[in-house]
Amino acid sequence: xxxxxxxxxxxxxxxxxxxxxxxxxxxxxxxxxxxxxxxxxxxxxxxxxxxxxxxxxxxxxxxxxxxxxxxxxxxxxxxxxxxxxxxxxxxxxxxxxxxxxxxxxxxxxxxxxxxxxxxxxxxxxxxxxxxxxxxxxxxxxxxxxxxxxxxxxxxxxxxxxxxxxxxxxxxxxx
Amino acid sequence: xxxxxxxxxxxxxxxxxxxxxxxxxxxxxxxxxxxxxxxxxxxxxxxxxxxxxxxxxxxxxxxxxxxxxxxxxxxxxxxxxxxxxxxxxxxxxxxxxxxxxxxxxxxxxxxxxxxxxxxxxxxxxxxxxxxxxxxxxxxxxxxxxxxxxxxxxxxxxxxxxxxxxxxxxxxxxxxxxxxxxxxxxxxxxxxxxxxxxxxxxxxxxxxxxxxxxxxxxxxxxxxxxxxxxxxxxxxxxxxxxxxxxxxxxxxxxxxxxxxxxxxxxxxxxxxxxxxxxxxxxxxxxxxxxxxxxxxxxxxxxxxxxxxxxxxxxxxxxxxxxxxxxxxxxxx
Ligand code: FES
Numbered sequence: 001x002x003x004x005x006x007x008x009x010x011x012x013x014x015x016x017x018x019x020x021x022x023x024x025x026x027x028x029x030x031x032x033x034x035x036x037x038x039x040x041x042x043x044x045x046x047x048x049x050x051x052x053x054x055x056x057x058x059x060x061x062x063x064x065x066x067x068x069x070x071x072x073x074x075x076x077x078x079x080x081x082x083x084x085x086x087x088x089x090x091x092x093x094x095x096x097x098x099x100x101x102x103x104x105x106x107x108x109x110x111x112x113x114x115x116x117x118x119x120x121x122x123x124x125x126x127x128x129x130x131x132x133x134x135x136x137x138x139x140x141x142x143x144x145x146x147x148x149x150x151x152x153x154x155x156x157x158x159x160x161x162x163x164x165x166x167x168x169x170x171x172x173x174x
Numbered sequence: 175x176x177x178x179x180x181x182x183x184x185x186x187x188x189x190x191x192x193x194x195x196x197x198x199x200x201x202x203x204x205x206x207x208x209x210x211x212x213x214x215x216x217x218x219x220x221x222x223x224x225x226x227x228x229x230x231x232x233x234x235x236x237x238x239x240x241x242x243x244x245x246x247x248x249x250x251x252x253x254x255x256x257x258x259x260x261x262x263x264x265x266x267x268x269x270x271x272x273x274x275x276x277x278x279x280x281x282x283x284x285x286x287x288x289x290x291x292x293x294x295x296x297x298x299x300x301x302x303x304x305x306x307x308x309x310x311x312x313x314x315x316x317x318x319x320x321x322x323x324x325x326x327x328x329x330x331x332x333x334x335x336x337x338x339x340x341x342x343x344x345x346x347x348x349x350x351x352x353x354x355x356x357x358x359x360x361x362x363x364x365x366x367x368x369x370x371x372x373x374x375x376x377x378x379x380x381x382x383x384x385x386x387x388x389x390x391x392x393x394x395x396x397x398x399x400x401x402x403x404x405x406x407x408x409x410x411x412x413x414x415x416x417x418x419x420x421x422x423x424x425x426x427x428x429x430x431x432x433x434x435x436x437x438x439x440x441x442x443x444x445x446x447x448x449x450x451x452x453x454x455x456x457x458x459x460x461x462x463x464x465x466x467x468x469x470x471x472x473x474x475x476x477x478x479x480x481x482x483x484x485x486x487x488x489x490x491x492x493x494x495x496x497x498x499x500x501x502x503x504x505x
Contacts, residue, residue: 065455065462069496086469099470101462103477108458111287111484113501150504157502158290158330160337163495 023143025120026071027052027080027136030060032090033125034082040129048133051140052080059083061094065105068119072151073162078118078143080135085123095123115146186363187242188213189221189233190272191262193255194282194332195248199273200224202349203245206356216363221262230258236265243362245272245345249279249493250333254326263339268362271335271373274348278445278453279493281348283332284485286492286499290330332493336373345377348443348490351429354378379427380448383440387422387431389413395466399479402439413439414464419486424456443490452496454487 029035035056041048057063060083068079081102089095098121106116120139124132152162192200200222204210220241221228244266250256263269274280285293298304298311314327335341345358354377361376379386391412400417407416413434414420421442422434428444446453461480467473480486488495 061463065458066450066452066496069452069455073496096465096468097459097463100465100467100473100477101458103474104458104462104480104483105455107477107480108454108484108487108497111482112497112499114497151501153504154501155498157504158286158499160331160333160498163498 021148023051023077023140023148024075025052025078025080025136025139025143026076027054027082027139028057028060028063028067029054029080029124030062030083030090030094031056031058033084033088033123034060034132036126037082037124037128037132040126041133042129044129046129046133048136049140051143052136059089059091059094060098061089061091061096063098063101065101065108068105072114072118072149075151077146077149078120078139080120080122080139082122082124082132082135085125088125114149117142117146118149185242186217187220187240188217189219189241189244189262189266190224191221191244191246191248191258192224193246193248193259193276193335194251195273195275195280197224198349199245199247199275202273202352203355205349205352206359207352209356213359230261233261233265238264239267241266243268243270243359245270246335247272247276249275249282250329250335250338251282252326252328256329256333256338257326259335259338268342269335269339270343270345270358271341272345273350274346274443274445274490276335277344277346277375277494278491279332279334280443280490283491283493283499284489286331287484289500290502294328331499334493337493341373344373344375346375346426346444347378347429348441350377351432354428375426375448377428378444381427382447383422383425383427383429383431383434383444386427386429387412387434387440389434391415396461396464396476397466398476401481407437407439409437414461419461419480421453421457421487421489423460424450424453424487441489442487445491445494453491454484454495454497457487458483 029038038054060081063081071079081098083089083095083098086095086099102119102121106119109119110116122135124135155162190200190203219226221233244262246259246262246269250259271277275282294311298306299309314325316323345355358377389412390410392415394415396415396417398417399419402418407413407418418439420439422440424446425440425442426444426447433440442453446456450456465473465476467476492499
């Protein structure tokens with residue numbers, strides 16, 4: 001994490017036992033709006049929890065559901081998907097795809113007993129640094145309330161080893 | 175029946191086994207038709223519970239690598255399946271995961287979306303047609319006058335064959351198509367056996383079903399979803415565009431678009447395409463990209479129209495998916 005300690009309000013107070021676990025959130029942000037929005041929050045020195053690790057993608061339409069699930073499988077407790085507001089996508093329609101995939105993916109996750117609230121989705125424009133900071137605060141609290149995802153342990157509870165992430169690479173054509 | 179006459183040189187020792195499967199794969203081997211006679215000429219069946227009377231003990235008595243090719247169908251559902259899979263792996267030079275269940279879990283793996291004992295509770299507890307007042311459920315051990323008998327235990331989940339043992343070939347499909355089965359048999363008979371444990375997909379295409387679909391794509395977005403029993407599709411037009419949830423975009427080709435040609439949307443039995451690791455998530459991408467909704471509220475409404483998305487998108491591939499199965503609460 002690249003956050004400055006000065007803004008890390010977690011570390012200034014002694015951690016009570018219930019706070020020994022911190023939610024880990026992977027935030028996929030589109031380059032043209034949301035990432036710039038996050039940048040905006042940073043340059044304006046807005047305070048928000050350091051729980052979100054940002055991954056910049058060119059467009060929210062690039063955020064394949066496989067990336068979201070890979071993040072969960074790799075240890076994330078929550079995933080944020082942010083893009084330009086509808087009508088503002090740099091690639092015109094990319095966020096229209098996101099707008100449909102997110103609720104569809106939530107429904108699929110739900111059937112696997114993964115709380116849909118772990119997938120946070122919001123539009124953040126380049127000017128909305130305050131909205132981004134607020135969103136990270138909200139997302140952190142929302143995921144904290146849900147508790148750790150514990151993906152591998154909960155699979156092992158069914159006596160099965162979690163699938164390695166390489167499984168996402170697809171198989172050889174021959 | 176397929177056993178060659180004694181004395182004739184029969185270079186190929188063939189075995190077929192069914193684990194958690196419906197028996198359709200065994201039947202599909204018969205679909206090669208008259209070529210079965212050719213198979214008889216070149217092969218000696220050494221184990222095939224569906225058609226012959228060999229016992230596990232016979233197989234255990236074979237030398238390691240004695241079986242030239244073993245067509246293993248069905249997913250791994252019980253300790254018995256797991257044990258036989260290990261036994262056949264040791265005895266077979268080439269182990270083939272045959273059919274959707276062995277390669278991706280298949281229909282039985284939909285049970286992974288229920289709690290581990292969910293099926294037992296339904297079948298022996300809550301089924302409306304059931305009368306079981308004393309709540310009798312199958313046990314894995316029972317004491318009889320002949321001593322204690324042991325039955326295999328059901329696993330908490332369904333696995334693919336390659337989750338348990340090394341697999342050389344994978345022939346997907348529910349069931350695999352006869353021509354492709356034959357081409358694989360010919361390949362094996364000609365000595366074209368690959369390196370071990372690569373789980374190479376054979377007897378199938380390497381693109382998506384859309385690639386062989388004869389229907390026309392009109393580049394229209396999905397207005398509303400339709401259940402197959404409630405609407406009749408227009409001939410010649412892409413079923414997905416018409417609103418029938420079709421697994422074609424995320425499913426491996428090789429079947430010749432059989433269902434689609436018959437007017438039924440692709441059910442996804444050939445599993446994920448070569449490029450996609452996860453069939454269901456690839457379908458979330460494909461279907462999510464093609465909704466007509468122009469705003470979020472409408473998108474959510476449209477998504478709500480799809481009945482059982484996980485069961486539909488992963489109809490044959492829950493065990494092979496990254497998600498694998500329902501998460502269990504931790505004690
Ligand atoms: S560029 Fe921001 S959502 Fe497409």
